[in-house]
Amino acid sequence: MTMGEESILSSLVMPILVGPSLVNLEKQDPGAAQLLKTAFSNAEAAHPSLCHSFILGLMKKAELKVNMNESLLRVQGASLDQESPDYRINRSEDAFQELCRKSVGLKKILSRIPDEIGDRKAFLETIKEIASAIKKLLDAVNEVAGYITFGSGKQRLEQRKREFVKYSKRFSTTLKEYFRDGQANAVFLSALCLIQQSNLIITTVKDCCE
Structure with a gap:
């Protein structure tokens, strides 16, 4: 994967994968959802592509090949x-x-x-x-x-x-x-x-x- 491709995927993992999951969680536990959103947002701002790496890590752990x-x-x-x-x-x-x-x-x-x-x-x-x-x-x-x-x-x-x-x-x-x-x-x-x-x-x- 090129740096450009990784940058695009990194910018979209948060709004497409992580964000909607947190919206669903917010219906059950608003406090936890807000805490996680802040944590993910701050981590992504400090270390761009962290969310992408996190999702890849989960996929590897679950042995998913997609x-x-x-x-x-x-x-x-x-x-x-x-x-x-x-x-x-x-x-x-x-x-x-x-x-x-x-x-x-x-x-x-x-x-x-x-x-x-x-x-x-x-x-x-x-x-x-x-x-x-x-x-x-x-x-x-x-x-x-x-x-x-x-x-x-x-x-x-x-x-x-x-x-x-x-x-x-x-x-x-x-x-x-x-x-x-x-x-x-x-x-x-x-x-x-x-x-x-x-x-x-x-x-x-x-x-x-x-």
């Missing part, structure tokens, strides 16, 4: 209902809520890739849905940009949008390569990159507008 990229995509689809508040915007205006809906919508479609990639007809339809969802998310970002009143905030969001577009183009290239050489894991990883970029858009808007 494709981490594929598994994260599958779990993402199942965990969106328990998504972290970090990826929700508290502003009530339609533009902000629409951005959240478009972000969730894109992630939901991307999470279907492992189930559909083996069925060419279904996968081609999913690719069309992903392209449409990417455009709708970018349109929503443009709507929200009008609410940012300070120059540095506008620049940050514009930079984040450019990064999202870059990874969208990379995803398209990866799909072409997949239809040529059949490397499904590269598609899974590229889809995770788009999920990461979508999350970063939300957190950037939160920083600039809340």
Whole structure:
């Protein structure tokens, strides 16, 4: 695994695997859930990729052999209902809520890739849905940009949008390569990159507008 791949997986293990598990625990024991969330968050901040290493350690202990990229995509689809508040915007205006809906919508479609990639007809339809969802998310970002009143905030969001577009183009290239050489894991990883970029858009808007 390259350093770039490890960084992407590290950034997603907390929101996709650990976070939703803590949301479920919070229903039973709010105090314990908050304690664990603080501990994981502080540990991850001090030692990036710790959560990823922790999950890998659990898998090794349980002698589980799974494709981490594929598994994260599958779990993402199942965990969106328990998504972290970090990826929700508290502003009530339609533009902000629409951005959240478009972000969730894109992630939901991307999470279907492992189930559909083996069925060419279904996968081609999913690719069309992903392209449409990417455009709708970018349109929503443009709507929200009008609410940012300070120059540095506008620049940050514009930079984040450019990064999202870059990874969208990379995803398209990866799909072409997949239809040529059949490397499904590269598609899974590229889809995770788009999920990461979508999350970063939300957190950037939160920083600039809340």
